[in-house]
Amino acid sequence: MKNIDIKKSVTQKVVLPNANKYISVYIQREDLIHPYVNGNKYYKLKYNLEKAKDEKIATLLTFGGAYSNHIYATAAAAKISGFKSIGIIRGEEYQPLNSTLQFAVSNGMKLYYLDRKTYRRRTDPEFREEIAKKFGRVYIVPEGGTNELAVKGAAEIIDNIDVEYDYLCTAVGSGGTIAGLIAGSDGKRKIIGFPAIKNGGYLADDIRQLLKKAEIKDEGNWSLQTNYHLGGFAKLKIEQLDFIKEFVNINNVPLDFIYTSKMLYGINNLIEKEYFEEGSRIVAIHTGGLQGNLGMKEKVSRVLEHY
Ligand SMILES: *Cc1c(COP(=O)(O)O)cnc(C)c1O
Numbered sequence: 001m002k003n004i005d006i007k008k009s010v011t012q013k014v015v016l017p018n019a020n021k022y023i024s025v026y027i028q029r030e031d032l033i034h035p036y037v038n039g040n041k042y043y044k045l046k047y048n049l050e051k052a053k054d055e056k057i058a059t060l061l062t063f064g065g066a067y068s069n070h071i072y073a074t075a076a077a078a079k080i081s082g083f084k085s086i087g088i089i090r091g092e093e094y095q096p097l098n099s100t101l102q103f104a105v106s107n108g109m110k111l112y113y114l115d116r117k118t119y120r121r122r123t124d125p126e127f128r129e130e131i132a133k134k135f136g137r138v139y140i141v142p143e144g145g146t147n148e149l150a151v152k153g154a155a156e157i158i159d160n161i162d163v164e165y166d167y168l169c170t171a172v173g174s175g176g177t178i179a180g181l182i183a184g185s186d187g188k189r190k191i192i193g194f195p196a197i198k199n200g201g202y203l204a205d206d207i208r209q210l211l212k213k214a215e216i217k218d219e220g221n222w223s224l225q226t227n228y229h230l231g232g233f234a235k236l237k238i239e240q241l242d243f244i245k246e247f248v249n250i251n252n253v254p255l256d257f258i259y260t261s262k263m264l265y266g267i268n269n270l271i272e273k274e275y276f277e278e279g280s281r282i283v284a285i286h287t288g289g290l291q292g293n294l295g296m297k298e299k300v301s302r303v304l305e306h307y
Contacts, residue, residue: 001049002080004042008032009160011283014251016268017243022278023271026163027253027264031288036103037080039288040170040177041073043157044150045141049081051149052139059084061131061138062145063122066091067100067234067295069288070145075104085109086135090119099294146176148214154180161283165189167276169267169284171196171259172224175207177287182211187219194225194263198232228266234258236296236303240265256289257296 014027030039037045052060060083064071071087078085087104093113096102101111114122121127122143131138141147154177158168168185170178172193181191195203204224211218230237236257243265244255255261267284270276 001037001042001046001077004034004037006033006160009157011160011162012251012253014247014253016264016271017246017250018268018272020271022280023276024281025267026161026165026281026283027251028157028161028283028285029253030157030160031254031286031290036076036107036291037073039069039073039286040154040157040180041070041145041288042077043153043180044070044145044176045074045077046153046156047149048139048141048145048147048153049077049083052083053081055139057137057139059086059135059138060141061086061088061135062141063088063119063143064090066094066098067292068144069292070143071104071109072100072291073288074141074145075107075109078109079107083139086138087111088119088122089113090116100291103291144174144176146174146179146210148210150176151179151183151210151214151216155184157181157285158184163281163283165281165283167192167280167282169194169263169282171263171285171287172200172203173197173259175203175210177285178222179207179210179214179216181285182207182218182222183214183216185221187217187221189221191222192225193222194228194266196229196233196259196262198229200224200226200229225266225270228262228269230262230265234296234299236299238303238307241300241303243268253286254290254293255286256292257300258292259289260284260286 168191172195178193
């Protein structure tokens with residue numbers, strides 16, 4: 001993809017509030033590779049866009065919520081790479097559009113809205129036929145961008161890490177990114193995922209399915225920490241906001257509210273609980289998502305007012 005600069009993804013040493021001198025933490029700055037197509041979303045789209053191009057399909061169609069980082073990145077990636085794009089958005093249309101959807105539209109994405117019930121049918125074969133009838137020949141990127149090609153792309157994140165490490169951590173939404181890290185790690189080192197949703201334990205099965213589909217041998221060198229959703233997807237707690245403030249003060253690295261800050265909050269808490277052995281080196285992936293912070297502003301002030 002044009003203009004993406006992988007070299008900007010540096011491995012940066014950071015200090016966590018519970019830091020102790022026996023544990024080193026680094027953050028892999030995938031948020032820096034491009035202003036719009038960054039974080040894990042770039043890697044997940046990379047081979048999907050190549051395939052669409054190979055198949056000479058001119059239009060990408062994908063799905064997501066109204067604040068979705070994936071919708072945002074797909075709109076920008078489509079524009080950069082010369083595709084048309086269609087976004088099927090979960091829920092009703094609200095005017096004026098929020099900043100995520102405004103950005104998508106300004107990058108040429110055509111938006112269609114589906115009520116939540118119909119949206120749930122998005123992977124049904126009959127529904128896919130309806131899409132084909134309505135939109136003609138389109139390349140469908142699944143919600144969140146997760147498929148086998150996303151796993152192949154996300155595996156490349158590993159190549160950017162330039163320190164030795166024992167643990168690799170990532171936030172988890174659909175599981176595509178952690179599956180890629182598992183694929184890229186060849187069974188070496190331990191990989192820990194931090195689901196951003198409540199009751200995320202079921203994601204372990206999704207991840208195993210995805211690995212199987214992508215023909216990746218599962219060495220079992222990974223696990224999920226399901227207790228760091230901090231109230232649930234896109235929910236905020238005051239302790240999370242306090243943590244972000246402290247982390248940003250110390251390290252001057254911006255974090256998003258939905259994914260990376262919850263992962264780092266979790267890592268910080270696990271350090272306190274002496275989960276990691278002495279001498280452990282941890283690399284946490286900064287998966288981007290900063291565009292979403294604009295849409296969280298009101299929620300943040302509500303939480304702060306309450307305290
Ligand atoms: C989409 C997203 C994730 C989740 O990635 P999955 O591959 O769906 O698990 C994590 N972090 C950020 C910032 C994201 O935008």
